[in-house]
Amino acid sequence: MNDKYDSLLLKNQLCFPLYAVSKEIISMYKPYLDPLGLTYTQYITMMVLWEHDNIMVKTLGERLFLDSGTLTPVLKKLEAHNYITRKRGTENERNVYINLTQVGLALKDKALEVPKQIAQCLDISPDDAKKLYKILYKILD
């Protein structure tokens, strides 16, 4: 009923459903983010900036669990869209500060619809959502 290879069955993995659900939910964002001209990664980047403007790339990376190798190209695209600006710090030339433009700030109001739409698509009970959230942050910390 149980052999030595059971631990290698896909259905006995915890990481795989995490990976699959993560991708599936991110793909649900696409139709709602496309009108805003944002990808999912760009969206969560904007979310951090909407909460706290004028932050360093390093801080952004810590909040999003992303390194400069990922963030630099993302930020350059957001800058090309005129949603943000990138400026070297005067006190310390190593630091790059990200700031929202008027356009980027204005996008916040349009983005309000996104979480609403996703909540409707996502078929999960409030109880499960709460449990899931808690367990995930327990792992992250």
Added chain:
Amino acid sequence: MNDKYDSLLLKNQLCFPLYAVSKEIISMYKPYLDPLGLTYTQYITMMVLWEHDNIMVKTLGERLFLDSGTLTPVLKKLEAHNYITRKRGTENERNVYINLTQVGLALKDKALEVPKQIAQCLDISPDDAKKLYKILYKILD
């Protein structure tokens, strides 16, 4: 205490911790998969094949939630490593069947260590793990 933009706070998202935890755990696999010459995507592909050999790319894609655009390059790499073979079906030329080589099959024994090591690194209670697993599969189905 509560403003109209609360729904856009990173900490109020359910998808973000899913995405972050998924990435963090996948990165934990790297030191254990490197000696096997596998990436995480290649590893879960091999897991499906270890469970059921001689399956079509389409079936593999359904199990892994990946499309041919992702799988074709992954499978070509596994073929280049001599872990698998790819053969067009004789009954239906559209189908491509994937089979393990002797080397690929032998890798299964070495891979047995991987889930053991990951379980040790992953600091999560059995109860939380069970809850998490159930909720994730509820979403996937």
Added chain:
DNA sequence: CTCACTATAATTGCATACAATCTAATTGTG
């Protein structure tokens, strides 16, 4: 039987992710 339709992979283009390396700036130490 034929031709539109469908199905399966492969290909192409774009956007991440991350390891490793590099550059420039800053800091700590003797």
Added chain:
DNA sequence: CACAATTAGATTGTATGCAATTATAGTGAG
């Protein structure tokens, strides 16, 4: 002060992921 060590970003290389398109092979309605 001099200089090794550290830090912040950028760059490079490799490997996904996914949408859209293409190529080829089967299928089915008339």
